[in-house]
Every structure is written in structure tokens, then in C-alpha cells.
Amino acid sequence: MARIKVLLVDDEREFVAALARRLRKRNLDIEIAADGEQALWQVQEHFPDVVVVDLNMPGIEATELVRRIKAVHPRVHVVVLTGEPWGDKVKDVLRVGAAGYLEKPLDINKLMEIIHRVELADRVPCPE
Numbered sequence: 001m002a003r004i005k006v007l008l009v010d011d012e013r014e015f016v017a018a019l020a021r022r023l024r025k026r027n028l029d030i031e032i033a034a035d036g037e038q039a040l041w042q043v044q045e046h047f048p049d050v051v052v053v054d055l056n057m058p059g060i061e062a063t064e065l066v067r068r069i070k071a072v073h074p075r076v077h078v079v080v081l082t083g084e085p086w087g088d089k090v091k092d093v094l095r096v097g098a099a100g101y102l103e104k105p106l107d108i109n110k111l112m113e114i115i116h117r118v119e120l121a122d123r124v125p126c127p128e
Contacts, residue, residue, distance in 0.1 A: 004119050005029045007048040009039040009065070010081070011057045019052075022108055028115070036060025043069055048076060049122075050115050055082035055089055055101075063092045070097040077118040081106060 006028050010016040013034070020030045031046050033039040036059045039051065051069060055062045066078045080093045080101040090101050099118045102110055 003027060003029045004050065004115060005031070005046065005048040006115065007031045007033060007039060007042050007046065007051045009033045009036070009051060009053040009057070011035060011054065019106070019108075023111075026112060036062075036065040039065060040068060040072075043073060043076060047073070049119055050099075051076055051078045052111070053078060053080055055080050055084065055093065063089070063096055066093050066098050067096045075122065079111070079114050079118075 006023060008016050008020055008023075008030060011034055016032055020032055023030050031042055031048065033042045035057055039053065040060075042048070043051065053062055053065060060068075062080055066080070069076055069078055077099040078093075078097065080090070080098050081104055082090060082101060083104040084090070085103070093101065100114050102114070
């Protein structure tokens, strides 16, 4: 079985580097983008299975990033990370197609559960 490809998108370099190390130890194939523009390029070049994106970044806002990713590659799952409590921004990213969200500080086990859940959904054939 192929390893799950995950793109991490966050402008906090130390956070995203530490998260990448932790996810690689869990046998995931990890790429990193520092902003929305770089993320869009990475999605086109590397076709990740899952994109994990910070809700608040400079440049392209998360809602627009999710909308653009889903328009180009509807089967790519997007998970949003936020340091904010549930609010309008979280509702907006879910409305445009994010598969879920997690609050920071991040629980790595919950992130792994979401990644595996959305990947499993792709692998199970839909009943007719």
C-alpha cells in the first residue's frame, strides 16, 4: 500500500518543521509549504492526499485556499488547524470543503485519526 502523501501549510516554520518530523515518524510522506501560493503549486506538482493548512496565514486566506484546492483537485482532503475557538472562519472553511479542523495546540493522535479516516473513505467503494 502506498504511503499517504500530506502537504503541511503553515507560515510558522518551527511548528511546521516539528509537525513534519512527527508525521514522518508515523510513515507519512510529507511536503511543506510556507504560504497559500506555494501550497497551490505543491498540490499541482505532488498531488497530496491530504493538505493540512493553518487557518490564519498571510496571503491567500484559508477559505480561499480550500476553495481553490477543491476546484482543481476535489478528491484532495483539507484539514484546517486553528488557534482560535469555533467561529465564522472555521464554519467558512468547512462550508467550502474542508474535511475537518483541529485546534492548536495540536493533538497529533487526533490529526492522525482524521488523516486515516479521510483516506479510508477514498478506499472504500460506495454501495450502489
